[in-house]
Amino acid sequence: MRDLQSIKQRFSIIGNYPGLNRAIDIAVQVAPTDLSVLITGESGTGKEAFPQVIHNYSTRKHGQYIAVNCGAIPEGTIDSELFGHEKGAFTGATESRKGYFEVADGGTIFLDEIAELPLSTQVRLLRVLETGEFIRVGSSKVQKTNVRVIAASNVDVVRAIEQNRFREDLFYRLNTVPIKIPALKERGEDIFLLFRKFAVDFAEKYRMPAIRLSNEAKNILLNYSWPGNVRQLKNITEQISIIEGEREISAEVLQLYLPDYNAIKLPAIIRRDEEKSFSTEREILYKILFDMRSDVNDLKKLVLDLIKSGEFDVNAHDENSRVLKNLFRDARHEENVAGVPDNRGEEFTHRHDRSNIQDTEELVEESLSLAGKEVEMIRKALEKYSGKRKMAAQELGISERTLYRKIKEYGIEM
Numbered sequence: 001m002r003d004l005q006s007i008k009q010r011f012s013i014i015g016n017y018p019g020l021n022r023a024i025d026i027a028v029q030v031a032p033t034d035l036s037v038l039i040t041g042e043s044g045t046g047k048e049a050f051p052q053v054i055h056n057y058s059t060r061k062h063g064q065y066i067a068v069n070c071g072a073i074p075e076g077t078i079d080s081e082l083f084g085h086e087k088g089a090f091t092g093a094t095e096s097r098k099g100y101f102e103v104a105d106g107g108t109i110f111l112d113e114i115a116e117l118p119l120s121t122q123v124r125l126l127r128v129l130e131t132g133e134f135i136r137v138g139s140s141k142v143q144k145t146n147v148r149v150i151a152a153s154n155v156d157v158v159r160a161i162e163q164n165r166f167r168e169d170l171f172y173r174l175n176t177v178p179i180k181i182p183a184l185k186e187r188g189e190d191i192f193l194l195f196r197k198f199a200v201d202f203a204e205k206y207r208m209p210a211i212r213l214s215n216e217a218k219n220i221l222l223n224y225s226w227p228g229n230v231r232q233l234k235n236i237t238e239q240i241s242i243i244e245g246e247r248e249i250s251a252e253v254l255q256l257y258l259p260d261y262n263a264i265k266l267p268a269i270i271r272r273d274e275e276k277s278f279s280t281e282r283e284i285l286y287k288i289l290f291d292m293r294s295d296v297n298d299l300k301k302l303v304l305d306l307i308k309s310g311e312f313d314v315n316a317h318d319e320n321s322r323v324l325k326n327l328f329r330d331a332r333h334e335e336n337v338a339g340v341p342d343n344r345g346e347e348f349t350h351r352h353d354r355s356n357i358q359d360t361e362e363l364v365e366e367s368l369s370l371a372g373k374e375v376e377m378i379r380k381a382l383e384k385y386s387g388k389r390k391m392a393a394q395e396l397g398i399s400e401r402t403l404y405r406k407i408k409e410y411g412i413e414m
């Protein structure tokens with residue numbers, strides 16, 4: 001904990017939210033390695049501090065550290081900025097110039113807003129990550145560089161891949177170690193710590209007493225959604241510090257700086273028609289049935305284990321026993337189909353009549369119906385992600401191994 005606090009002080013990271021502490025811990029743990037890191041989080045959450053943590057706790061700390069905002073460089077010059085160019089390579093190239101990857105050799109390069117890179121530049125970056133080689137614009141000579149790459153993005157990179165705006169192979173190469181920075185609205189009372197720090201900083205900067213909040217204003221601060229995250233909180237604190245004469249800020253005054261504030265938070269479903277998703281009522285029902293079938297199968301296995309262990313009296317005749325017997329027959333049937341013999345089950349069948357056969361058939365029929373829905377859901381997920389099993393499994397809420405087994409079990413063609 002003491003090391004964590006010293007890191008926060010050194011890099012001006014404020015807050016005690018567990019998700020924030022976890023992100024710092026991952027950054028420190030991965031720092032001594034040369035693994036690529038992808039930092040994700042909303043705009044304004046403070047992602048730029050974490051590459052510095054990684055660089056300064058790595059063996060490259062004495063090398064160059066270069067931060068590049070990929071979204072701020074025009075598409076026509078981004079290759080020249082990153083990889084350099086030769087004299088005469090294009091109009092205005094009056095002399096040769098080193099790129100960031102050449103300058104940062106032996107150090108670290110931080111590529112912020114990585115999703116803004118053009119696809120052609122992404123191909124060049126992938127080559128650097130895989131082989132450490134690059135070619136200057138206008139040159140045919142291959143050069144080597146030893147650079148650790150840390151990338152950040154405030155957009156959903158997976159969605160950018162689906163929209164063919166980002167290369168999937170580059171994503172997996174960068175995402176060796178992911179670090180997620182929590183949004184300010186998730187961090188609870190960290191908001192008060194940040195506000196107090198900013199208020200003190202601006203009081204010193206402008207030589208005036210620090211502002212403070214009334215209890216009602218604190219509630220507003222906590223309930224606000226903060227779409228601009230820490231950056232927005234800092235800007236608002238500075239505005240209030242300069243404009244307001246009173247040093248204690250009331251709820252009414254604070255709301256003047258939060259025009260979109262709504263004290264009542266209501267859940268909302270956002271639907272974009274152009275997106276493919278399981279958001280229709282029918283598909284949601286299939287998802288529920290998919291999960292229900294899994295629960296029913298687990299229950300059948302539990303009943304079978306109880307009977308085999310002798311904890312359930314097979315001779316009882318109450319209503320609960322009847323239901324469990326039906327589940328037992330169904331579970332034993334599934335186990336025998338899988339090639340597992342059950343002598344106790346045979347004895348149970350001979351010793352009891354088949355007066356409840358209709359209930360059993362209804363359960364089997366329901367199970368088969370659910371299996372059909374399961375196949376349909378799997379097909380939909382595979383079609384949505386063009387046969388990519390990992391992403392389809394995430395959509396279905398199951399592991400990739402389970403999805404592979406289901407595909408093989410049902411004979412689903414991809």
